[in-house]
Amino acid sequence: MRPGKITECSHWFTVTLKACAMEMEELKQKRLTNGKEAVRAIKDVALAKGKCAIVINRGRTFRLLQCDSATIGCEWHVRLARFRSRNHQGDWHVTGGNLDHQNCVSLAKPLRIQLVNNPVVRGALAANPATSINALVAQLRHQKKVTASQHVMYRAKDFVMAELHDGDSLNIRLLPSLLAEFQRLNTGVLTEVHVTNAGDSDVRLFTTFPHGSPVALIVMVGRDGNLTNKIVAVALAPVEDYDNYLWFPSKILHHGFPLTACPVFSNRNSTCFASTHMDYFSIWYMRTDETVRLTVTQEQFVLEANTAVSHVAFEKLNAVNPAATIYLTDIPASKRTLHPHVNTTPLYGWRTTNFVESEQAKSLRLKPRKMQPYEFFKSYLTIFMGEAYNRFRLGQLWVNAERKPTPRAERNFQAQLGDTANYMVTFSSDDVAFTARISNSMKQRRVDLTSSTCSCLTQTQHRIACHHPIATPLECNMVESAYELMGECYTVASYQENLGTLEIPEDDLFTADLSISPDTKVSCKQVVQGNDASDPMTNGKVGGSANLQRQFCYN
Structure with a gap:
C-alpha cells in the first residue's frame, strides 16, 4: 500500500508541475501596457489560487513579485520586464518565474x-x-x-x-426643468438655479467643474415638534467661500424663512462664520483684530462679559483687558451679547455637529454626495416627498389617538416627571415657589407658575418642563397643569397645523436646456426648501432652531 501511495503522489506532483509550466508559457505571451497593469495581472493570478503576491523589488524596467510566504520556503515568484524601444515605451511582459506554491501558508488578501x-x-x-x-x-x-x-x-x-449608478452626463440639461416643475407642483417650495458658461479660464474655474472635482454641499437641518431632524434646505455651490455662504441664507430669508428669529448653529468653518459677521461678533473676530490681544484666561472673561446681565459683571473684563472692553463697547450690544440668546431663546438641544444626511439617504442606492447634480437633486426631492408624507400620516394618527404632546416630547416629559419625587417644593406665594433636590437643598430654583418660567436653563432652552416646574404643580396635586408648562411647539395640534404633502414631477415633463454643455458639470448654486416655510422647525408656531452644515460633494 505504501509504494502505491508514493506513486500516486508523484503522479500528482508531475501533473502540477506541467500545469504550472503551461500557465507560465501563457503568461509569457501576454503584453501589458504599463507596470501597474502588469503587477495587477500577476496578483490576479495569485488571487485565483487563494494566495497573495507582493512586489519585493522594482525598477524602471523590471518588477519582481514573490508569494508572501517566501520567508518560510515558498518558491513562487514572477519576473516582469519592459521591452526596450526607441520610439515609445515598450510593453511589459513576463520573463520567467515559478508558479508552484510549495510549503506555502499564504492566504489571499484581495485589493x-x-x-x-x-x-x-x-x-x-x-x-x-x-x-x-x-x-x-x-x-x-x-x-x-x-x-x-x-x-x-x-x-x-x-x-x-x-x-x-453613475448618471448620464446629458441629464445635467434636465436639472433646471426638474427644479422648476417641482416648485410649480408644490406651493411654498423654493428652487433656484444659476448657470454661467464663460470662455475665460479664470471665471470658468468658478462656474464649472470637471467630473471628480470637489463641490461645496451646504445643508440646513431643522428640528420639528417631535424632536426629529429634517433637512430644510440643500444647495450645491462651486466653491466654499464668503459669497456662497452669504448667498445660501439670503435665499432662505427671501423665501420667508425666519432665521433672524431663532439661533442658527454652524460647524467650525471660518468661511461660514465670516459670512455672518454683520450679525454677530465673538472672540474669533477679536483674534483677527490687531488692536486686541487675548490670553487663554482673558477669553473666559470675554465669554462672561457676553453673557453679563449687569454692568458690574461687564466691568470685570475691563480690569483684565481694557482693549477688549473698548472693542466690545464699540459694538452694539445687540450684536455681541449672548445673554438674550442663551437665556431667553430655546435651543432645543442642538449640537453643532448634528448632521443627518446619511440617515435621510439610507434608502438610496448611492450616497447623494457621490451623485451627478441632476441625480443628486432628484434624490433629495424624493427624500423631501417621503418625509412630508410620513409627517402627514403620523400627524393624523396622533390626532386620532387624541395625543396632546408628540411622542418624543411625551417621553422626555415622563423622564423628568419620574424624578420629581427627589425634589422638595417651598411656596413663597400662590404663583412662585422654590424647588431644590432633597440631597442638595441649598441649590434652589425659582419657579413662576404664571409665566411658566424656571431659573434653570433646561426649560428655557428646551421648552420642555424640567424637574423643578413639574414638581411644583404636583405638590398641589395639579398633574394636568404640568403639561401646560411644555412649549406649544411640542403639541400635536401645532405639529398638525402646517402639514402638507409634496409631489415630484414626472420625467416626461422635463425639457433639456441645450445651452448647458454635457462635457462639463455646470456649477449650480441651488436651493431646495421644504414646504413648511413659516418656521425653521417646520411647525407653524415653533420658535425653533436650525443647523447649518457644510460637507464636500464630489460630482
Missing part, C-alpha cells in the same frame, strides 16, 4: 481593485444595492474561497455603486 472587478461582488450589488458588507464578504468566501477584509470591501462597494 480594492480586485474586489471591484470580481464578478461575485459586482453581481451581488447589481442585484441588491443594499447588500451589507458582511454579506458580501461571506458570499465571496463561499463562492471563491477568498476572504476579504471588511474595510477593503467597504471601499470596493462604494466604487462599484458609483460606477453602476
Whole structure:
C-alpha cells in the first residue's frame, strides 16, 4: 500500500508541475501596457489560487513579485520586464518565474481593485444595492474561497455603486426643468438655479467643474415638534467661500424663512462664520483684530462679559483687558451679547455637529454626495416627498389617538416627571415657589407658575418642563397643569397645523436646456426648501432652531 501511495503522489506532483509550466508559457505571451497593469495581472493570478503576491523589488524596467510566504520556503515568484524601444515605451511582459506554491501558508488578501472587478461582488450589488458588507464578504468566501477584509470591501462597494449608478452626463440639461416643475407642483417650495458658461479660464474655474472635482454641499437641518431632524434646505455651490455662504441664507430669508428669529448653529468653518459677521461678533473676530490681544484666561472673561446681565459683571473684563472692553463697547450690544440668546431663546438641544444626511439617504442606492447634480437633486426631492408624507400620516394618527404632546416630547416629559419625587417644593406665594433636590437643598430654583418660567436653563432652552416646574404643580396635586408648562411647539395640534404633502414631477415633463454643455458639470448654486416655510422647525408656531452644515460633494 505504501509504494502505491508514493506513486500516486508523484503522479500528482508531475501533473502540477506541467500545469504550472503551461500557465507560465501563457503568461509569457501576454503584453501589458504599463507596470501597474502588469503587477495587477500577476496578483490576479495569485488571487485565483487563494494566495497573495507582493512586489519585493522594482525598477524602471523590471518588477519582481514573490508569494508572501517566501520567508518560510515558498518558491513562487514572477519576473516582469519592459521591452526596450526607441520610439515609445515598450510593453511589459513576463520573463520567467515559478508558479508552484510549495510549503506555502499564504492566504489571499484581495485589493480594492480586485474586489471591484470580481464578478461575485459586482453581481451581488447589481442585484441588491443594499447588500451589507458582511454579506458580501461571506458570499465571496463561499463562492471563491477568498476572504476579504471588511474595510477593503467597504471601499470596493462604494466604487462599484458609483460606477453602476453613475448618471448620464446629458441629464445635467434636465436639472433646471426638474427644479422648476417641482416648485410649480408644490406651493411654498423654493428652487433656484444659476448657470454661467464663460470662455475665460479664470471665471470658468468658478462656474464649472470637471467630473471628480470637489463641490461645496451646504445643508440646513431643522428640528420639528417631535424632536426629529429634517433637512430644510440643500444647495450645491462651486466653491466654499464668503459669497456662497452669504448667498445660501439670503435665499432662505427671501423665501420667508425666519432665521433672524431663532439661533442658527454652524460647524467650525471660518468661511461660514465670516459670512455672518454683520450679525454677530465673538472672540474669533477679536483674534483677527490687531488692536486686541487675548490670553487663554482673558477669553473666559470675554465669554462672561457676553453673557453679563449687569454692568458690574461687564466691568470685570475691563480690569483684565481694557482693549477688549473698548472693542466690545464699540459694538452694539445687540450684536455681541449672548445673554438674550442663551437665556431667553430655546435651543432645543442642538449640537453643532448634528448632521443627518446619511440617515435621510439610507434608502438610496448611492450616497447623494457621490451623485451627478441632476441625480443628486432628484434624490433629495424624493427624500423631501417621503418625509412630508410620513409627517402627514403620523400627524393624523396622533390626532386620532387624541395625543396632546408628540411622542418624543411625551417621553422626555415622563423622564423628568419620574424624578420629581427627589425634589422638595417651598411656596413663597400662590404663583412662585422654590424647588431644590432633597440631597442638595441649598441649590434652589425659582419657579413662576404664571409665566411658566424656571431659573434653570433646561426649560428655557428646551421648552420642555424640567424637574423643578413639574414638581411644583404636583405638590398641589395639579398633574394636568404640568403639561401646560411644555412649549406649544411640542403639541400635536401645532405639529398638525402646517402639514402638507409634496409631489415630484414626472420625467416626461422635463425639457433639456441645450445651452448647458454635457462635457462639463455646470456649477449650480441651488436651493431646495421644504414646504413648511413659516418656521425653521417646520411647525407653524415653533420658535425653533436650525443647523447649518457644510460637507464636500464630489460630482
